[in-house]
Amino acid sequence: MPLEKDFGGFKNILIIGLGLIGGSVAVSLKEEGFKGKIYGFDLNTERIKKAVEIGAIDEGFSDFRKVPWDKIDLVILATPVKTFLEIGKRIKPYLKEDTVVTDVGSVKGELVKQLEKILKPTVFIGAHPIAGTEKEGVENAVKGLFKGKKLILTIDREDKYTQKVEKFWTDLGSKVEIMDPYLHDFVFASVSHLPHAVAFALVDALINLSKEKGVDLFLYPGAGFKDFTRIAASSPTVWKDIFLENKKEVLHTIDEFVKSMEKLKEYIQKEDEENLINLLSESREKRLSLD
Amino acid sequence: MPLEKDFGGFKNILIIGLGLIGGSVAVSLKEEGFKGKIYGFDLNTERIKKAVEIGAIDEGFSDFRKVPWDKIDLVILATPVKTFLEIGKRIKPYLKEDTVVTDVGSVKGELVKQLEKILKPTVFIGAHPIAGTEKEGVENAVKGLFKGKKLILTIDREDKYTQKVEKFWTDLGSKVEIMDPYLHDFVFASVSHLPHAVAFALVDALINLSKEKGVDLFLYPGAGFKDFTRIAASSPTVWKDIFLENKKEVLHTIDEFVKSMEKLKEYIQKEDEENLINLLSESREKRLSLD
Numbered sequence: 001m002p003l004e005k006d007f008g009g010f011k012n013i014l015i016i017g018l019g020l021i022g023g024s025v026a027v028s029l030k031e032e033g034f035k036g037k038i039y040g041f042d043l044n045t046e047r048i049k050k051a052v053e054i055g056a057i058d059e060g061f062s063d064f065r066k067v068p069w070d071k072i073d074l075v076i077l078a079t080p081v082k083t084f085l086e087i088g089k090r091i092k093p094y095l096k097e098d099t100v101v102t103d104v105g106s107v108k109g110e111l112v113k114q115l116e117k118i119l120k121p122t123v124f125i126g127a128h129p130i131a132g133t134e135k136e137g138v139e140n141a142v143k144g145l146f147k148g149k150k151l152i153l154t155i156d157r158e159d160k161y162t163q164k165v166e167k168f169w170t171d172l173g174s175k176v177e178i179m180d181p182y183l184h185d186f187v188f189a190s191v192s193h194l195p196h197a198v199a200f201a202l203v204d205a206l207i208n209l210s211k212e213k214g215v216d217l218f219l220y221p222g223a224g225f226k227d228f229t230r231i232a233a234s235s236p237t238v239w240k241d242i243f244l245e246n247k248k249e250v251l252h253t254i255d256e257f258v259k260s261m262e263k264l265k266e267y268i269q270k271e272d273e274e275n276l277i278n279l280l281s282e283s284r285e286k287r288l289s290l291d
Numbered sequence: 292m293p294l295e296k297d298f299g300g301f302k303n304i305l306i307i308g309l310g311l312i313g314g315s316v317a318v319s320l321k322e323e324g325f326k327g328k329i330y331g332f333d334l335n336t337e338r339i340k341k342a343v344e345i346g347a348i349d350e351g352f353s354d355f356r357k358v359p360w361d362k363i364d365l366v367i368l369a370t371p372v373k374t375f376l377e378i379g380k381r382i383k384p385y386l387k388e389d390t391v392v393t394d395v396g397s398v399k400g401e402l403v404k405q406l407e408k409i410l411k412p413t414v415f416i417g418a419h420p421i422a423g424t425e426k427e428g429v430e431n432a433v434k435g436l437f438k439g440k441k442l443i444l445t446i447d448r449e450d451k452y453t454q455k456v457e458k459f460w461t462d463l464g465s466k467v468e469i470m471d472p473y474l475h476d477f478v479f480a481s482v483s484h485l486p487h488a489v490a491f492a493l494v495d496a497l498i499n500l501s502k503e504k505g506v507d508l509f510l511y512p513g514a515g516f517k518d519f520t521r522i523a524a525s526s527p528t529v530w531k532d533i534f535l536e537n538k539k540e541v542l543h544t545i546d547e548f549v550k551s552m553e554k555l556k557e558y559i560q561k562e563d564e565e566n567l568i569n570l571l572s573e574s575r576e577k578r579l580s581l582d
Contacts, residue, residue, distance in 0.1 A: 130511065150511065183506065190500045191511045195493060195519045201555050202489055203574035205548040209481045212547075215474065220421065220441065220482045221581050224522040228486045231515040232578040236571035243559045243567065254556050257496040258549060264492050265545050268534045276534065280527035283494035287523040290512050
C-alpha cells in the first residue's frame with residue numbers, strides 16, 4: 001500500500017525566489033493537494049503579485065522581518081545559487097530549531113558544505129531536481145514539472161530530516177537519488193552545464209561567422225538546428241552564476257570537450273576515415289541508448 | 292490562380308539511392324499525385340524490395356544497364372555525396388540529350404562544378420532540400436518531408452531546365468531559394484555540419500568523462516540534453532562523407548566555434564561577469580529570434 005501523501009509532514013513552506021523552479025514547486029504542491037500554507041519571498045514585488053494571482057502562493061514577502069517564521073518548518077532556496085550563502089546568513093537568526101532548509105540549485109559541492117556550516121544547528125539538505133524549461137519566472141511555472149524526473153539529494157546520512165525531504169519530493173512525483181555533493185557537480189557539469197556552454201558558444205560562433213561573410217546564417221536554421229540550440233535561449237543570469245559557481249568542474253568538462261572537438265577536426269583534416277567513422281559511430285550508439 | 296501541379300513536366304523519374312531522402316522524394320511524389328513512373332536504383336536489393344513494398348517506387352534496379360533510360364527525363368542523385376562523381380561518369384553514356392540530372396546532397400561548391408563538367412551536354416542542377424530526420428533508409432521515408440521547407444538551388448542562370456526543377460520542388464511544397472554553390476557550402480557548414488560535429492564531439496567527451504570518473508553520465512540526461520544531442524544519432528557514414536566533402540568549410544567553422552568556446556572558457560576562468568553575461572545574452576537573443 002503506498003504511503004499517504006503528506007509531503008514529509010511539513011506544515012507550512014517558505015519558497016525563497018519566485019522563479020520558474022520555485023513557482024513550479026508551489027503550483028505542483030497545490031495541484032497534488034498540499035494542505036498547508038505556501039509562503040513566497042522575492043525582492044521583486046511584481047513577482048509576488050503574479051505568484052499570488054496564479055494561486056502559486058498564499059502570501060508573499062519582500063522583507064524577511066515580516067515572514068511568519070514561527071509557522072514555517074521547511075524553507076526552500078530557489079534563487080540563483082550565488083545568493084545562497086548570503087541568504088543563509090540573513091535567515092539564520094529567524095529559523096526555528098527544527099525547521100529544515102533545502103534548495104533546488106544546480107550546484108552543490110563546496111556550496112552545500114558551507115551552507116551546512118552557516119545554518120548549523122538548523123539542518124540543510126541539498127537537493128537538485130533534474131527538471132526545468134528554458135523559460136523564466138513564476139508566470140511560466142509548470143504543474144507536475146518534477147513528475148517522473150530525477151531529484152538528487154546530496155547527503156551523506158539518513159536521518160529523520162532527510163527522510164522527510166525525500167518524502168516531500170517523492171510525493172511531488174520525483175525519483176530521488178542520493179549522491180555525493182562533489183560527484184554531483186562533476187556529473188551535472190558534464191551533462192548539463194557543458195551542453196549549455198556549448199549551445200551558447202555555438203550561437204556565438206554563428207553570429208561571428210555571419211558577420212565574416214555578411215550573410216545572416218540564422219535565416220537557414222536547417223533540420224535539428226533549432227532543437228540543438230534551444231537551450232541557448234536559457235536565462236543568461238542563471239547560467240552565468242552556474243558557470244561561475246561550478247567553475248572548476250565546468251572548466252574541466254570544457255577542456256575535455258575541446259579535446260574531442262580537436263580530435264574530430266584532426267580526423268577530418270587528415271581524412272582519417274577509419275577513426276572518423278569510429279568516433280561518429282560510438283557517439284551515435286551511445287546517444288541511441290538514451291531513447 | 293496557382294499553376295497546375297505538373298512537377299516541372301517531368302514524365303518519369305529515376306531516383307538513385309533509396310535512403311531516407313530519396314525514399315521521401317518518392318513517397319511525397321506519389322502522395323501529391325505525380326502521374327509518371329518512379330524508378331529506383333540501389334546496389335542493395337533489399338532496399339529495392341522495401342521501396343517497392345511500401346509503394347515508394349514502381350520498379351527498381353541494381354544494374355544501370357537494365358534501367359529504361361529512354362523513358363527517363365529526370366535523374367535524382369540521392370546517394371552519399373562522395374559517390375556523385377563516380378555515378379555521374381557511370382550514367383553519362385545512357386542519358387538522353389534533354390534529361391535533367393539533379394541531386395539532394397548537402398554539399399555543393401566544387402562538386403557541382405565538376406558534375407556540370409562530367410555530365411555536359413546533359414544539364415546538372417544542384418539542389419539541396421533543407422529537410423531530414425536523424426533516421427536512415429527508405430523504410431523511414433516521410434510523406435510531405437519537404438513541405439514548407441527551404442530548398443536551395445545552386446545555379447547561376449535561369450533557363451527552362453532550372454525552371455522545371457524549381458517547379459518540381461515547388462509542387463512538393465518546398466520554398467525554393469537560389470544560392471551560389473560556394474556560399475551554400477559555407478552556410479551549411481555553419482548551420483548544419485558544424486552543429487552535427489559539435490553534437491558528435493559532445494557525446495564523445497561524455498563517454499571519456501564517464502570513463503575518467505567511473506560513472507555512467509548517460510544515466511543523468513537532464514533537461515535539454517536529449518534534444519541537444521539528438522542529431523548525434525545521425526548516420527555516421529552520411530556525416531563522415533559530408534565532413535570530408537565539405538572539409539575546407541567544416542574545418543573553418545570548427546575553428547571559429549572553438550574560438551567561441553575558448554572565449555567563453557576565458558570569461559569563466561577570469562570570472563569576467565560582464566563579458567560572460569554579454570556573450571550569453573547575445574546568444575540568447577539571437578536564438579529566441581528563431582522561434
